[in-house]
Amino acid sequence: MAKLSEKMKALVSENMRHVILETSERIIIRDGLDNLTMKQLAEEAEISAGSIYNYFQNKEEIVSGIMDRAFERLLDSLEAIAGRPLPAADKLRAMAVFMFGDFPQVRKLHEALMHRLPPPDRKNLRNRHRRLLDILTGTIRQGIEAGEFSVCEPVLAASAFLGIIRELQFDPGEMFSGLEPELLAEKAAGIYLSGIKCGAEP
């Protein structure tokens, strides 16, 4: 009986954390990190300001929590793609499609958070980013070993891939907002894989 009650409480508690994180994420995406205040958060989450501190030590922990969730989702999905029995180029295409299509708000999150983390989070960011690069690097290495890709520096190539995706997602010039995500991803992958030079790698 006690067990059941404890489980209930744990469930409720986990749900509260979830609600708080969801609400915070929504506010950040809508108004930017600077406009995420504990008061605003409490209001939108329909709890009191003090209650938040039953579930998170402080504001920073909430922001970190959001980053964690978003990254985990991203890494999980990419890892799943990396595990498929496909040629490396197809994996990269799939990853591009995924990043474009499934993460419209993660993009906004990254926009808002990526460049403004307090020092303790920076280290986390670096490590998570390395895990992301690892997945891409692995796929690129697979392509090289299979003779599919030219012998390049995989880490740098992985970063370049990421950069292309990010830039087209962020799209500060608002040039591509009309395009289908899938199409955009295809084109990005095309440029990345073939380069733009005529008769490259003859």
Next chain:
Amino acid sequence: MAKLSEKMKALVSENMRHVILETSERIIIRDGLDNLTMKQLAEEAEISAGSIYNYFQNKEEIVSGIMDRAFERLLDSLEAIAGRPLPAADKLRAMAVFMFGDFPQVRKLHEALMHRLPPPDRKNLRNRHRRLLDILTGTIRQGIEAGEFSVCEPVLAASAFLGIIRELQFDPGEMFSGLEPELLAEKAAGIYLSGIKCGAEP
């Protein structure tokens, strides 16, 4: 006489704006945007806090001003490169080298500011970004017309180029901090131009 005096005043005023912007930029690069306070700015610019408001409406206008200047410098330099009598690929390489080497602190500025602009600045950002893309797009078009580049979509290609540069500059995984800027630029341009696929563009 009055005219001359007015010109003097305008000159002095412009100089004050310059000093304020320079100082703000230094603070942002050194301490981050969150640590740019009007008091700190006044102190380092050796004027009073109140005086700043004679030259700028508010803090936001200062931050916008910094973005403006940084962008203008960037665009001027890239336009100069674009105007040289060189093959398009060499121009892109030169642009990459320039962005990596000459703008280490502009990178910090972008990091700090790019993703945190209040709505009115967003529009400015879009327009400026489009001008940046225009320069790159023009160079890429030149390459296509010269038969140097394959027939691709130039705007998308320009964005991809930018994305690669930005990602390697930001380098959140801290993978490339040991490399020479020129070398990194060369490698980035190489990947961009040739792609990574074996036997691309057969």
Next chain:
Amino acid sequence: MAKLSEKMKALVSENMRHVILETSERIIIRDGLDNLTMKQLAEEAEISAGSIYNYFQNKEEIVSGIMDRAFERLLDSLEAIAGRPLPAADKLRAMAVFMFGDFPQVRKLHEALMHRLPPPDRKNLRNRHRRLLDILTGTIRQGIEAGEFSVCEPVLAASAFLGIIRELQFDPGEMFSGLEPELLAEKAAGIYLSGIKCGAEP
């Protein structure tokens, strides 16, 4: 049957009050009054925060309760000494020794609480203090009647005695922290009894 059950309940209840007071006292002595929070208290007393309110109206009542207990202990001990068949001077010496030696943490308690009582407690403090003075005054009167002490104003003399003890216990200059409590008590009593003037009471 019901009576017995009620007694049980009263016993349990009294025990709970005891535990709460003990725990509060430990926290105050260890961390100071400002660090006695209901949460901390609940945790260390191994009950829930809400339960405390079944035994005490509010935090203030707890603090008062601690004062009460500490005072009662002090008064009981002093009364026991006062009841011994000894010369008055020896009683005072014994009281000094007792206060120095046996109540090191009561001293901390007094430090933390004595001067910070809310108005309702002030009255309690006054009455308790008078009881304390009564014991001392009685002993001093005994000394006077026995021809042991000079004819002085006993209440004032009792207060002076208390003041000497308190000052040496509190020792804000940290001048006596190395001395044995017994020795310090002896010296304090010596000064108190004989004064410092040469050839006093000619």
Next chain:
Amino acid sequence: MAKLSEKMKALVSENMRHVILETSERIIIRDGLDNLTMKQLAEEAEISAGSIYNYFQNKEEIVSGIMDRAFERLLDSLEAIAGRPLPAADKLRAMAVFMFGDFPQVRKLHEALMHRLPPPDRKNLRNRHRRLLDILTGTIRQGIEAGEFSVCEPVLAASAFLGIIRELQFDPGEMFSGLEPELLAEKAAGIYLSGIKCGAEP
């Protein structure tokens, strides 16, 4: 001109510090340290809460400032008395009279603050207390050398003197509130100097 203006500003600024300290002191004496809030202080000093921080780094600095002022006043006055060409016993009597008569609110201040200082202030307190003891100890030594006082331990004797004064000032039993300060001081000095024992120091 500039000099004059600067002096004016320094004067105004010093006056503001004074007003803030006075007001804080009044609140502490009236309501206790716990009820000294920045808001309350601002209200009673008739300035805004933010303005306070133009004159003090933080609340702690204000409390320290109050302690400093009170102690300096006390030490200055006692030093002046110690410098008079009087027998030691008369100096001590004068000091007692001074402490009783001239510092009714310093007493309340000490009550409120003495036992609750944050660690950085504790050290200050210790040092100031030692200076206080130094003055008393010097006077007692003078008495010993002059053959006026018996050969006792001067530091301990000084502490005892202080303790008697403090206890009678604090007067938690409210036994002496009707007495004239001068009379009380006289009696306290009498007990201190002669002790209470019959035929002491024959």
Next chain:
DNA sequence: CATGAATGAGCGTTCATTCAT
């Protein structure tokens, strides 16, 4: 124009107390 003290809304956070379970 220059100054810098004054302002006061707003911040993140704490904690005694309440109350549905």
Next chain:
DNA sequence: TATGAATGAACGCTCATTCAT
């Protein structure tokens, strides 16, 4: 009774902006 999450007023403090001088 026991629980512990929920509450919300209050805290110390910051800082963009204003304005009398």
